[in-house]
Amino acid sequence: MDTVKLSELLFPHIKKLPAEVEADFPARNLPEGAKVTRLAPSPTGFMHFGTLFPALVNERLAHQSGGVFFLRIEDTDAKREVKGAEKDLIDTLAYYHIHFDEGAVMGGDNGAYGPYRQSHRAEIYQTFAKQLVAEGKAYPCFTTDEELEALAQVDKKAEIKNKDWHADTTEQKEAMLKLRDITIEEVEDHLAAGHAFLIRIKADGDPAKKTPFTDLIKGKLEVPENDEDFVLLKSDGIPTYHFAHAVDDHLMGTTHVIRGEEWLPSLAKHIMLFRYLGFKMPKYMHIAQLMKMEGNSKKKLSKRDNGAALSDYRVTGYAPESVIEYVMTLLNSNYEDWRRMNPTLPYSDFPFSIKKMSTSGALFDFDKLNDVSKNTVAAMSAKTVYDYTVDWAKSYDPEFAEVFGRDEAYSTRILSIGRGGKKPRKDITVWGDVKPYVSLFFDEYFAVIDAYPENFDKADVKAALTAFRDTYDPSVDNNAWFEGLKVIAESLGFAAEVKAYKASPEAYKGHVGDISTFLRIAVAGKTTSPDLYEIMQIIGYDRVIARLNAQIDTL
RNA sequence: GGCCUGUUGGUCAAGCGGCUAAGACGUCGCCCUCUCACGGCGAAAACAUGGGUUCGAUUCCCGUACGGGUCACCA
Numbered sequence A: 001m002d003t004v005k006l007s008e009l010l011f012p013h014i015k016k017l018p019a020e021v022e023a024d025f026p027a028r029n030l031p032e033g034a035k036v037t038r039l040a041p042s043p044t045g046f047m048h049f050g051t052l053f054p055a056l057v058n059e060r061l062a063h064q065s066g067g068v069f070f071l072r073i074e075d076t077d078a079k080r081e082v083k084g085a086e087k088d089l090i091d092t093l094a095y096y097h098i099h100f101d102e103g104a105v106m107g108g109d110n111g112a113y114g115p116y117r118q119s120h121r122a123e124i125y126q127t128f129a130k131q132l133v134a135e136g137k138a139y140p141c142f143t144t145d146e147e148l149e150a151l152a153q154v155d156k157k158a159e160i161k162n163k164d165w166h167a168d169t170t171e172q173k174e175a176m177l178k179l180r181d182i183t184i185e186e187v188e189d190h191l192a193a194g195h196a197f198l199i200r201i202k203a204d205g206d207p208a209k210k211t212p213f214t215d216l217i218k219g220k221l222e223v224p225e226n227d228e229d230f231v232l233l234k235s236d237g238i239p240t241y242h243f244a245h246a247v248d249d250h251l252m253g254t255t256h257v258i259r260g261e262e263w264l265p266s267l268a269k270h271i272m273l274f275r276y277l278g279f280k281m282p283k284y285m286h287i288a289q290l291m292k293m294e295g296n297s298k299k300k301l302s303k304r305d306n307g308a309a310l311s312d313y314r315v316t317g318y319a320p321e322s323v324i325e326y327v328m329t330l331l332n333s334n335y336e337d338w339r340r341m342n343p344t345l346p347y348s349d350f351p352f353s354i355k356k357m358s359t360s361g362a363l364f365d366f367d368k369l370n371d372v373s374k375n376t377v378a379a380m381s382a383k384t385v386y387d388y389t390v391d392w393a394k395s396y397d398p399e400f401a402e403v404f405g406r407d408e409a410y411s412t413r414i415l416s417i418g419r420g421g422k423k424p425r426k427d428i429t430v431w432g433d434v435k436p437y438v439s440l441f442f443d444e445y446f447a448v449i450d451a452y453p454e455n456f457d458k459a460d461v462k463a464a465l466t467a468f469r470d471t472y473d474p475s476v477d478n479n480a481w482f483e484g485l486k487v488i489a490e491s492l493g494f495a496a497e498v499k500a501y502k503a504s505p506e507a508y509k510g511h512v513g514d515i516s517t518f519l520r521i522a523v524a525g526k527t528t529s530p531d532l533y534e535i536m537q538i539i540g541y542d543r544v545i546a547r548l549n550a551q552i553d554t555l
Numbered sequence B: 001g002g003c004c005u006g007u008u009g010g011u012c013a014a015g016c017g018g019c020u021a022a023g024a025c026g027u028c029g030c031c032c033u034c035u036c037a038c039g040g041c042g043a044a045a046a047c048a049u050g051g052g053u054u055c056g057a058u059u060c061c062c063g064u065a066c067g068g069g070u071c072a073c074c075a
Helices: A004-010 A018-024 A050-065 A085-095 A122-134 A145-152 A156-163 A170-179 A184-192 A241-251 A263-276 A310-316 A320-331 A336-341 A367-377 A381-395 A398-405 A408-416 A429-440 A460-473 A478-491 A498-503 A512-524 A532-539 A543-552
Strands: A036-039 A067-069 A102-105 A108-110 A138-141 A198-201 A212-217 A219-225 A231-233 A256-260 A284-286 A291-294 A296-298
Touching: A004 A122, A004 A138, A004 A184, A018 A122, A018 A241, A036 A050, A036 A256, A050 A067, A050 A256, A050 A284, A050 A320, A085 A102, A085 A310, A122 A138, A122 A198, A122 A231, A122 A241, A138 A170, A145 A170, A156 A198, A198 A263, A212 A263, A212 A284, A219 A263, A231 A241, A241 A263, A256 A263, A256 A429, A263 A284, A310 A320, A310 A478, A320 A336, A320 A367, A381 A398, A381 A408, A381 A429, A398 A408, A398 A429, A408 A429, A408 A532, A429 A532, A460 A478, A460 A512, A460 A543, A478 A512, A478 A532, A512 A532, A532 A543
Parallel strands: A036 A067, A067 A102, A256 A284
Antiparallel strands: A102 A108, A138 A198, A198 A231, A212 A219, A291 A296
């Protein structure tokens, strides 16, 4: 068999030699230890939570080492491609502030190792495929799936669909092996008849033999050799994942391949490919999948699952920082300790360690995410929270966006209550929490929701509100203000100190805290609110008096 | 089913042959406190299982059980 002739027959249009292609992709000039990583998603669906894992690990490892992080779109399957998925991918990654040094950008490429969309690299793959055919390491296959299945008397598609796997029969194996025996004459006939063909690798492995392999996360593994003549080039001339991975990551100079552990079983194929092609293998890290609870068992978090779509987090109003922060806690077990020590540093200052990565899949935990988010938002400036909230509300609550965004200084002042310092308030988990929290500051939303406690005489409530109205001086400080409340309390037969009341409750009608509750209901509309003094300072004297009067009139 | 891989409290997770087996979230209790939100203290709660190896196993080895992944002209 003249394999060189065969390769010319199959790829007459490929004139370049592999060496010439190599010349177009020179080795990267990077300092010692710099890692080159990539995110290589396929545009077959919308970004989901799990995608953030490899994205962040790739990004951290590259940038932490002074290396390069690039985006490659693996659009090799036209059938499964989802319209808009690529845009969603690029937009979402930008929304989460995941920055690429090079790669696919909206409408084109940025970088010297492109094209970064695999659909645009057909000739590159074909150059290497041609070489493999010429070297007798790969061969054309004109047999269709249907013919193959008929030959082996199995319906592989049904098996896949029903998850009903059977060991390959000897008939199947023999049928597969026979495909290798195609002759030049047969190829010429097929080509003359215009038949489509695909390229298969001629596997020389023995699955009984194991190759030791070290994964940077999983540690030492045993990989059985590959004996499957898997497809390199599909009949449309576009490669499968395996072949594209080997060619691209070689040419693009990827030093570390970081991907989900679902790729582990394909490792044998990749080892074989790098060997056949004479490429040096990159280092591999297979990271565990994110799981969710389904009934009593863990399941892979898939695209359709509730909470899986990254866009959901945006809609619900989680800050991108919160989501990233949560992912970091899942990725590196010592991240939370570091965060406690460094509450204000950006997450990118964290010394990310491969060693601290979990080998098994974590279960998504909303409670934990919410807690992380609360802390993340609490550490933001009032201005940042304001900007995020208005921006979010514009899409999901336009009326509130208008009201809250009307006076930035005013709204920011509200958000400043209890912000900063050692023990900041943590009222906001998602942007949707802002509205109920701040509504009392806006006349369009203000309403007296809670009733006055029933164990008090309405007359006392009215007297307290009246006394406060008549003495309220917004110019005094918080302490003086509260002293004023105590005076009112005593004048109405309430204890000025809670302790005094508790010591002898029968001696008083109530205590100063009760007086403040009356006020709180009248001015804030409910029994729970941030610091009342601050509220009054912000809403202003006139509004305080108006609200008091409205209550005094109805009591 | 074959192959690969994993198993520490409800969840995440330290641990790397000798510990009263960290910590975080959640739950519960107490304290602080003019409400709320913080904050502080405390409680309940775990090494899947059976064999080895060893003076000694959560840690090393083998089996079992139970998870997970994968087995396409999908990635």
